[in-house]
Amino acid sequence: MRSRTQPARRALPAPPRRGRAARPERRAQGFARPQWIRTPPEATARNGSITHRENGRAAVALRGTIHKRTNRCRRYNTAATLLSSRKETGAIAERRRPDVVLTDTSKDDETAGSNSALDPEKPEKLVDKPGRTDWTVFGVAAVLATAFILWGLIGTESLQSFAETALEHLVRDGGWVFIIASTGFVLFGVWLAFSRFGRIPLGNDGERPEFRTTSWIAMMFAAGMGIGLMFYGVAEPLQHFTEAPPGSASVPGSEEALGTAMATSLFHWTLHPWAIYAVVGLALAYSSYRRGRRQLLSSAFIPLFGKRAAEGAAGKVIDILAVFATVFGTAASLGIGATQIAAGLTQVGWVEAISNTTLVLIITVLICAFILSAVSGVSKGIQWLSNSNMVLALLLAVFVFVAGPTVFILDIIPNSVGSYLSDFGSMISRTGSTGGDGAEEWLSTWTIFYWAWWISWAPFVGMFIARISRGRTVRQFIGGVLLVPSVISLIWFSILGGTALYEQRSGADLAGAAGEEEQLFGMFDQLPLAGIASVLAMLLIINFFVTSADSASVVVGSLSQQGSARPAKWIVIFWGVVIGGVAISMLLAGGDEALQGLNNTTIIAASPFVIVVIMLCMSLVKDLHSDPIMQVERKSAEVLEQAVIYGTEEHDGAFQLDVSPTEDTPDSESENASADDESGSSDEQSPSAR
Structure with a gap:
């Protein structure tokens, strides 16, 4: 010098x-x-x-x-x-x-x-413009999804037999992967938040968050709500209260079983699912807003595979798996929503009984409504429905809280948190080898199904929370994603699940008198204004159904068009129809037990993607190590x-x-x-x- x-x-x-x-x-x-x-x-x-x-x-x-x-x-x-x-x-x-x-x-x-x-290389400025269709990703994913739909419609018995056999082998030989990986994602997220990587911004140095903290939390609240909370908010606590999970020492129906039921429900709906979403969302946000890459899952693998491989065959395989997982995860939610809508129609006397024909008709009508909205371009209407979901959910929760056992609900919140913390070790280590007889069946119905469901939803929810978190630091992102929806789940399960448990203990046999899809409406029967509450719940489920189909179709369309934030209208409509068709095939694959068909096919479809998320963690760490601040x-x-x-x-x-x-x-x-x-x-x- x-x-x-x-x-x-x-x-x-x-x-x-x-x-x-x-x-x-x-x-x-x-x-x-x-x-x-x-x-x-x-x-x-x-x-x-x-x-x-x-x-x-x-x-x-x-x-x-x-x-x-x-x-x-x-x-x-x-x-x-x-x-x-x-x-x-x-x-x-x-x-x-x-x-x-x-x-x-x-x-x-x-x-x-x-x-x-x-x-460091200056990040490229992301431009929000229509992308070109990636015919490899779109074509392969579309062919596979269409083949599954035809298989479900033409060879229903064959699909049912295959799903049951594949699930048995997968849970027995590979269930441990889901168990270990889900807890590993929680530990990984907490480690990132408290490590030196926590101060890295998801954007340029000094860039302010795109949304205010209050708005950001409100959108997290929206992401935390959905069809699943409507269905399982009552059904899951009742199930665990009347039938203790494998390895649990609690006696069904006892005071101890009350804490076990709430702890198990929170275990499935709080930190673990949102840790999965946080990992995927953080990788997408960092890759897009810090590094200036395309908003594709494959772009987050550039540090691990290199740019040529990530944009080549390996990257296309990852994007295809992401599309496939999102389609099946969303279809499972739509199938669950259809069964609960049918139960509500039966409750108010509009339908005599729930059948596969009824479920297919409900899905077809709602998908047609989605297509009509997409063709007519009433995006403001869809946005209004999305915003009204939060209002309807809040009204429903306040109604149950006031009309139900208010003091019991307030008492059960700290009891649920304490039971969750005390049972955490046994819940994360519950496998088929330690749970006794029936453990594998229980795991495939509950824990492993949930982990597979959350993993299949990870590209969908991860992309959403990534887009609203630009300008946040890694520590703020993980803290918000893990804590805000977890608190929402705690409050929701305490209100709806606590009310159902109170009525069950008081003599109303909600768990034995009806199926899982009917238990929400059975709980409303124990409260005043049951008819109004049932109609309000059905409207909320229908809103969740339409907005979920719309949002998922946009995400899958974005993955099919090189990460464009504004995919073409025709490709959004196509994926909306495909998601509806997959939901119908998944329900038919269960035979007389439609929910079992949803469980089986969801676990099978999500199993390859769990490996993708594990590798994504490795790529994210490597990317953070080379950050300019580091x-x-x-x-x-x-x-x-x-x-x-x-x-x-x-x-x-x-x-x-x-x-x-x-x-x-x-x-x-x-x-x-x-x-x-x-x-x-x-x-x-x-x-x-x-």
Whole structure:
């Protein structure tokens, strides 16, 4: 590095080391071996060079770039300056070797004048424009989904037999993968939040969040609600209260069973599912908004596979699996919603009995309503339905809370949290080998089904929470995604599930008198204004059905068109029809037990995608390690270490470490020199850091 006031300076070999001659040279990634350069006394501090002074000042210069909110690169120069002690006598100072500047240089420094390791590639500006159809992803996924629909309609018995056999082998031989992976995602998310990666922003440095915190929490609330909470908010606590989970010591119907039922329900609906969503959403948000890549799941695998592979065959396989998982996960929700709508129609007397024909008719009518809205372009109507879902859900919860056992509901909230924490260890380790007879069947019906369902929903929900979280830090993202929906689930299950448990204990046999899809309406019968509450619940389920089909079709269309935020209308309609057809085939695959068909096919369809999410965690960690903030932190630590070693060896440990900019003017240099002279007037000065 040359000073502008000196035409040429000759690089000298490194002086003899003192004390640690055998210590190897430190090399930072992207730098050549540190060069020792003699700096004349009259040199000034410009462009990263450090002025030599008679009082014994030496420096280590670090150069690089940072990204500002304007998305422009600005140069900065930082100097870690060593101040030698002033206790040397004049004779010793005269004999002492002239001060030197330790400068890390590289080929990029010589050509571009900057440190490439600290000059990360500028993120590309994402443009919201219609994308081109990826015919490989779209074609393969469409053919597979269409083949499944035809299989369900033509060879129903064959599909049913295949699903039962495949599920048996999968749960017996691979159920442990779902059990370990789901808990691993929770631990992984918590580790990221509390690690040094937690301060990395999901956007440019200094970029503010796109949405205010209150709006962001409200949208998290919307993501936390859905058909599943309407169906299982009553059915699951009742099931675990009357039939204890495998390995549980609680007696069905007892006070202990009450806590077990609520703890098991919260286990399936709080941290574990949202940890899965957080991992996928964080990878998508970081890849898109921090790195400037396309909004595709395959783009998040560039650090692991490389850009060519991630945009080639391997990436297309990942996107196809994401499309397939989203289609089946959403179809399972639509199938569950159809069974509960049919139960509501039966409750109010509009339908005599629930049959497969009734379910197919309900799905067909609602999908036609979705197609009509998509063709007519009434996007504001869909948005109004989405917003009204939150209002209807809040009204329903307030009604049950006020009309139901209010005090019991308030009492069950802390009891549920305590039971969840005390039973957490046994719940995360429950497998087919430790749960006794019937454990595998119970796991396939509940825990493994849930984990598969959440994993299949991960691309859908992950993309949504990624799009609303730009500008948040990794720590804020994980904290919000894990805590906000978990609190919502706790309140919802405490109100609806607590009311159902209270009525069950009071003598109303809700669990034995009706199927799972009818238990919500059976609970309403125990409250005043049961008819109004039932109609309100059906409207809410229908709204969730239509908005889920609409949102999922947009997400799948985006994955089919290279991550476009505005996929073509025809491709959205196509995937909406396919999701409805898959839901019908999944219901038919269960025979007389439609819900069992949903469970079986969901687990089978999601099993390959669990491997994708595990690999996504590995890719995310590798991506975070190479983040510009992490690079600057590592390089700064290396330079600081070199500065301390140099000061210890050259000044026998009596030195002062100072960090200051190197773009000083001669006036400021003289002021600094005066300040140094004043501070060095004392004969004894202890080492310190400023």
